[in-house]
Amino acid sequence: MISSLLNPFWLEVIAVIFAIIYLLLAVKKDVRCWYAAILSSSLYFFIMLSANLYMEAYLQIFYILMAIYGWFQWNKVDEYNNKFIVKTWSIKRHVIVISSIFISAYVSGSLLNIYTDAALPFIDAFTTWGAIIATYMVAKKLLENWIYWFVIDSISVLVFMSRGLFLTSILFFIYLIIIYYGYKSWSKIKYEMNA
DSSP: OHHHHTSHHHHHHHHHHHHHHHHHHHHTTOTTHHHHHHHHHHHHHHHHHHTTOHHHHHHHHHHHHHHHHHHHHHHSOOTTTTOOOEEEOOHHHHHHHHHHHHHHHHHHHHHHHHHSOOSSHHHHHHHHHHHHHHHHHHHTTBTTHHHHHHHHHHHHHHHHHHTTOHHHHHHHHHHHHHHHHHHHHHHTSOEEEOO
C-alpha cells in the first residue's frame, strides 16, 4: 500500500489535493492554509526534481520556509483588533520588484542553461523568482499577490504540460479560477498602503 502511494502519479495526486486545499484556505484567509502548503511543497520537491525542473524543485524548500513565516505573520495580533488587514504596494515598488524578477530570471536561467540539463531554464527561472516574490506577498497579506500569481500560473500551466505533469498543469489551471475569487475576496477587505 505505502509503496503504491510513493508512485510518482500518486505523489502528484496527493500534492495537487493539498495545493488546492492551501489556495482555498488562503482565499478564505484561514491560517491553516500554511499547513497544507507545507505538505504539498514537500511532495512537489521530489516531483519537480524528477521532471528536471530544478528551480521549481528548490522553490519548494522556499515554499516550506515561507509557509512557516506566513503562519507566524497571519497569527500576529495587529492594531485593528486582530482583523485580517490587506495591504498594497505603490506602483514604484511594483516596478522595482518586477524588474528584479526579470533580472534574477535572466541570470539564473543563463546559469541553468550553461551548467545543467534543466528543461526550459529561462521560463523555469522566471516562474520561480516570480513565485518567490508572490509567496512573500501572500505572507504579508498584499492584495497584488493574486495578480502576480495569475501571470506565473498562466505560464506554469504550459510548462508543466510540456514536462508531462498533466495533473499539475490542471491544478494550475484550477488555480487561475481560484485566483480570480481570491482577488475579489481580498479586495473587499479594508486595506492600507504599504509603500
